Amino acid sequence: MSGARPSYDSGTALLVVDVQNDFADPAGSLAVADGAAVIPVLAAEIAAARAAGALIAYSQDWHPDVTPHFAKDGGTWPAHCVMQTWGAELHPDLPVFGHVVRKGSNGEDGYSAFTMRDPQTGAMIETELHALLRRRSIARVVVGGLATDYCVVETALDAIRLGYETCVLRDAVRAVDLLPGDGDRALARLRAAGVTLVGRLADAGPGDSGARQSKGAA
Ligand code: VGL
Ligand code: ZN
Secondary structure (H helix, E strand, O other): OOOOOOOOOOOEEEEEEOOEHHHHOOOOOOOOOOHHHHHHHHHHHHHHHHHOOOEEEEEEEOEOOOOOOEHHHOOOEOOOOEOOOHHHOEOOOOOOOOEEEEEOOOOOEOOOOOEEEOOOOOOEEEOOHHHHHHHOOOOEEEEEEEOHHHHHHHHHHHHHHOOOEEEEEEEEEEOOOOOOOHHHHHHHHHHHHOOEEEOOOOOOOOOOOOOOOOOOOO
């Protein structure tokens, strides 16, 4: 699976990570710079995946009002993706054809669509995603969404750790970049772990015009 576009078949799953209003809409509480730009790219991938009979799964960050994930409760983040609120909804422009996997509903912490951490015991808990992919005999996963340096990187690292051939769509991810360069460092971690990066757009920073760059696909 290399080159500018992944190929889809019934053994491949497209994982659309956290394309929710709080991340993708500029008015969201944890808005990712240029986050909505992933939507048309993902829409094309979703269409290609559907046409080829691939599985499509969407993850949704789905937090209670009070969770150690939020700064006000001892964690890192402003409140975001609180279940049953506008911010937690998948972005209205995202075509949704497939399973939605919610994570964090019981106050678990973490970023991956595959695993969550119990804040009391520190134990890792699986979401239903791995079982779903196994049930469908999925061997390869293609990942895009938000944000590169949190949920995308952790989801893709879990995928390769679980034995899936894993590729990340560079044109369909954007980073939080709490520290400048976090998104690029996440891509480097992915490459080092054996994840294939496809597409050509570098992780666009605020000063980037959004023009395609020819840094070359990894
Ligand atoms: C995410 C920060 C906090 C993400 C989720 O989806 O990347 N980032 N919760
Ligand atoms: Zn979150």
